[in-house]
Amino acid sequence: MTFDFDHPPERIGTDSQKWQKYDGRDILPLWVADMDFLSPPAVKAALAERVAHGIYGYARPVQSTTDTMVAAMQSRYGWKIEPSWIVWLPGLVVGLNVTALAFAEAGEEVLTLSPVYPPFMSAPKNSARVSTQVPFVLRGGTWAIDWEAMDRAVTPRTRIFYLCNPHNPLARVWRRDELVKLADFCVRHRLVLCSDEIHCDLILDPALKHVTAATLSPEIAARTVTLMAPSKTYNMPGLGTSFAIIADPALRVRFVRATAGIVAEVNTLGFTACEAAYRDGEPWRQALLAYLRANRDALLEFVSRELPGVKIEAPIEATYLAWLNVSALKLADPIAHFEKHGVGLSDGAFFGAKKGDYVRINFGCPRATLLEALRRMKIAVQAL
Numbered sequence: 001m002t003f004d005f006d007h008p009p010e011r012i013g014t015d016s017q018k019w020q021k022y023d024g025r026d027i028l029p030l031w032v033a034d035m036d037f038l039s040p041p042a043v044k045a046a047l048a049e050r051v052a053h054g055i056y057g058y059a060r061p062v063q064s065t066t067d068t069m070v071a072a073m074q075s076r077y078g079w080k081i082e083p084s085w086i087v088w089l090p091g092l093v094v095g096l097n098v099t100a101l102a103f104a105e106a107g108e109e110v111l112t113l114s115p116v117y118p119p120f121m122s123a124p125k126n127s128a129r130v131s132t133q134v135p136f137v138l139r140g141g142t143w144a145i146d147w148e149a150m151d152r153a154v155t156p157r158t159r160i161f162y163l164c165n166p167h168n169p170l171a172r173v174w175r176r177d178e179l180v181k182l183a184d185f186c187v188r189h190r191l192v193l194c195s196d197e198i199h200c201d202l203i204l205d206p207a208l209k210h211v212t213a214a215t216l217s218p219e220i221a222a223r224t225v226t227l228m229a230p231s232k233t234y235n236m237p238g239l240g241t242s243f244a245i246i247a248d249p250a251l252r253v254r255f256v257r258a259t260a261g262i263v264a265e266v267n268t269l270g271f272t273a274c275e276a277a278y279r280d281g282e283p284w285r286q287a288l289l290a291y292l293r294a295n296r297d298a299l300l301e302f303v304s305r306e307l308p309g310v311k312i313e314a315p316i317e318a319t320y321l322a323w324l325n326v327s328a329l330k331l332a333d334p335i336a337h338f339e340k341h342g343v344g345l346s347d348g349a350f351f352g353a354k355k356g357d358y359v360r361i362n363f364g365c366p367r368a369t370l371l372e373a374l375r376r377m378k379i380a381v382q383a384l
């Protein structure tokens with residue numbers, strides 16, 4: 001079966017957050033992390049069937065949904081989970097916030113690495129917890145964890161470590177040895193590891209494999225909240241369907257207790273779409289990965305050949321997001337400059353970078369859109 005990633009339906013004039021931002025302006029939106037592709041046909045068909053049923057009451061996952069999730073964890077990551085470990089959530093950001101509420105008190109600290117997806121830094125603050133960030137370092141052409149800085153950053157008040165694997169915005173897949181070291185760090189300092197693995201099925205480099213942190217050892221499994229979702233991979237974030245997997249019963253009870261009364265249930269369409277995606281979406285996912293790889297390669301080539309002053313400093317191993325160093329352009333506001341030339345990017349400052357130094361580009365779009373955006377960026381650079 002072939003899938004057409006080159007000609008998706010028009011999103012202008014729809015409820016798309018990504019496209020509404022620049023409504024009525026000639027700006028290509030390559031910012032928020034959703035893709036401009038149709039979801040897998042299997043998802044669309046399952047949703048159509050569910051919609052046709054016509055009754056949309058409060059929902060619970062049916063046995064086949066749970067079975068699908070358990071089988072997917074086993075076949076994809078070698079992770080044998082029990083159905084009771086799954087806690088359904090209407091979003092992964094909800095999971096980050098609930099983790100902060102459940103496992104730290106007001107004034108206690110949540111450690112993470114930066115730059116990082118902004119809610120990693122804002123979620124603790126939402127409930128008066130403190131966010132501490134350790135900056136990544138560029139070492140040997142790749143982003144690395146600064147272990148000495150980690151040792152300096154952890155305090156007796158640190159309770160949680162937020163991990164992003166694969167990493168947004170650095171597109172890095174963490175290797176087993178790095179994760180083992182991180183797991184040891186969490187065990188040594190008695191931290192809960194909250195491992196956001198939302199991008200784990202979007203590994204572009206065929207030589208790399210996703211390692212689920214909770215599979216590393218029984219010690220780390222006992223203190224890990226894993227957050228996953230079909231939303232990024234199968235392009236269905238608008239369906240608000242995610243899940244935590246928590247092996248340890250005491251950890252799970254505390255997590256679930258923190259959701260009481262404030263976290264909405266997953267909607268009926270979300271369960272249907274999730275099951276279809278994990279069960280029947282594999283051929284589509286493989287085609288998607290091939291398409292994204294080619295987009296990534298086109299991006300890398302264009303940036304190195306045509307965009308002087310813009311640098312991609314490390315391999316793009318996963319996701320459809322790339323982190324561009326634009327500091328050599330010496331722009332006070334790179335976002336405004338690229339918008340003026342017709343391209344909407346994400347501001348690196350939101351991810352914890354110094355204002356003006358980085359932007360993030362979303363290449364989960366038809367190749368023609370990406371190439372047009374890059375052409376516009378070239379004009380933007382030449383205009384300086």
Ligand SMILES: Cc1ncc(COP(=O)(O)O)c(C=O)c1O
Nearest residue numbers: 033091092093117168196198242
């Ligand atoms: C690492 C990471 N976690 C969570 C999310 C958002 O998850 P949700 O929309 O389910 O809250 C994103 C979206 O870009 C992300 O990159």
